[in-house]
Amino acid sequence: MGKKYSIMVVDHDSENLDKFRTFLVGKGHLSNFCTSMSEAKSLMIGVYPDVFISRLDVEDDDGDILPYVSKNFPNAIRIAYDDKEKESDLMRQVASGNAHRYLCLPWDATRIKNALSKDIYTRSRISLHRCWKFIVKNKIKPALPEIVKDIEVLIRDEEFSFDKLVRLIEKDPVITANILKVVNSAAFAKNGTIGDLYHAVTYLGVSRVRELVLFICAKEAVTLHRKFSEHAREVADHCYKCSRLAGLIAEEILPGREKSTTTAALLHDIGKFLFFTYAENNPYLQFKELKSFFDMASSEYEVEEFGVTHAQLGGALMLWWNLPMTIVETAANHNMPLDKLNGIVRVVAIADRCLLEAHPGNTIQTDLNLIADKFPVDNWRKIAQKLHQDGENPFD
Numbered sequence: 001m002g003k004k005y006s007i008m009v010v011d012h013d014s015e016n017l018d019k020f021r022t023f024l025v026g027k028g029h030l031s032n033f034c035t036s037m038s039e040a041k042s043l044m045i046g047v048y049p050d051v052f053i054s055r056l057d058v059e060d061d062d063g064d065i066l067p068y069v070s071k072n073f074p075n076a077i078r079i080a081y082d083d084k085e086k087e088s089d090l091m092r093q094v095a096s097g098n099a100h101r102y103l104c105l106p107w108d109a110t111r112i113k114n115a116l117s118k119d120i121y122t123r124s125r126i127s128l129h130r131c132w133k134f135i136v137k138n139k140i141k142p143a144l145p146e147i148v149k150d151i152e153v154l155i156r157d158e159e160f161s162f163d164k165l166v167r168l169i170e171k172d173p174v175i176t177a178n179i180l181k182v183v184n185s186a187a188f189a190k191n192g193t194i195g196d197l198y199h200a201v202t203y204l205g206v207s208r209v210r211e212l213v214l215f216i217c218a219k220e221a222v223t224l225h226r227k228f229s230e231h232a233r234e235v236a237d238h239c240y241k242c243s244r245l246a247g248l249i250a251e252e253i254l255p256g257r258e259k260s261t262t263t264a265a266l267l268h269d270i271g272k273f274l275f276f277t278y279a280e281n282n283p284y285l286q287f288k289e290l291k292s293f294f295d296m297a298s299s300e301y302e303v304e305e306f307g308v309t310h311a312q313l314g315g316a317l318m319l320w321w322n323l324p325m326t327i328v329e330t331a332a333n334h335n336m337p338l339d340k341l342n343g344i345v346r347v348v349a350i351a352d353r354c355l356l357e358a359h360p361g362n363t364i365q366t367d368l369n370l371i372a373d374k375f376p377v378d379n380w381r382k383i384a385q386k387l388h389q390d391g392e393n394p395f396d
Contacts, residue, residue, distance in 0.1 A: 008043065009024075009033050023112070024116075040054075044073070051123065079102070080101075096156045100328060101325040126319065151168065188262065212263070214321060214323070222277060227279045227285060228279070231272075235269055240266065242265040260344060261348065264330040265347075329345055334352055338368065350371070350380065353368050355388070
């Protein structure tokens with residue numbers, strides 16, 4: 001039996017609560033169902049929610065409940081839901097970081113069951129206690145970059161506009177230059193060159209811009225030790241190539257999700273940066289070849305040496321930084337067996353494996369053959385080889 005979690009659902013509509021109750025009761029989790037924000041707050045005095053699910057319009061005199069939970073319970077996975085006509089508002093909750101995922105009514109038992117099951121499983125994979133123990137032990141301060149916080153505040157503003165977002169980003173010329181480099185790279189297919197920040201931002205969309213800014217700021221948010229500068233460059237190079245290949249694969253097997261897939265791939269290995277913050281007694285410095293830390297067996301090595309894996313650290317960091325659940329689960333689960341994955345995570349994992357196999361000098365054996373009878377894996381392997389030969393990396 002798997003680990004049990006605290007799950008809280010808040011909705012003034014008792015009918016919706018009954019539907020959640022039907023799914024959750026009997027699963028062994030500590031489930032609480034509240035009809036008001038005050039009732040939920042009262043329960044949270046003694047109960048820390050691992051998963052918090054709320055209808056969008058639940059609020060009290062202090063405002064909406066999702067920002068309250070985000071501030072006071074940063075380990076909680078937050079899911080917002082409401083009627084289909086409010087989907088744009090729900091998307092805004094995810095874009096601003098108030099929620100990790102959104103769901104639309106009317107009730108679809110299968111869809112909601114799958115989403116909750118997936119999120120609970122990802123929560124169990126991350127092992128937040130181990131991640132926090134590693135961060136405290138090594139005195140790492142992975143603070144959210146100020147510009148990302150400013151973007152979140154702006155997105156939540158009722159008077160939000162792309163003009164205001166562009167003016168905010170323009171204050172940082174390094175981020176501006178990097179966004180233009182990325183949007184004009186082969187990772188994002190388009191008809192022509194984008195020459196100004198406004199068109200870059202409107203093309204990418206609010207969520208993609210926020211996530212790209214986060215990746216660009218990652219090295220500043222996580223202070224890297226100078227001895228790991230080349231390791232960090234290798235990781236950034238791998239992440240960029242993975243985003244390119246994942247986008248191409250998504251065009252074939254996940255059409256319509258290319259941009260989300262590209263961003264998830266860009267951030268999938270960000271947990272590795274946390275291993276590069278200190279040099280004293282750091283096992284990675286013993287590796288004679290940089291490609292060694294891309295080996296599929298690296299997770300076992302990381303658990304043995306650090307007590308936690310880069311996938312767990314990456315998933316935890318994405319959760320704490322309030323990124324969408326697709327980003328969290330991709331970071332946390334991309335090294336799982338391919339036949340256990342689906343959706344965006346599977347696409348990124350396929351791209352990751354193809355690049356590992358194609359890395360010059362590597363003799364790594366992956367599990368790509370598990371899906372070779374369903375997908376054109378050999379074609380993707382060839383593209384991965386070409387990506388290594390091209391050597392393009394806008395983050396270099």
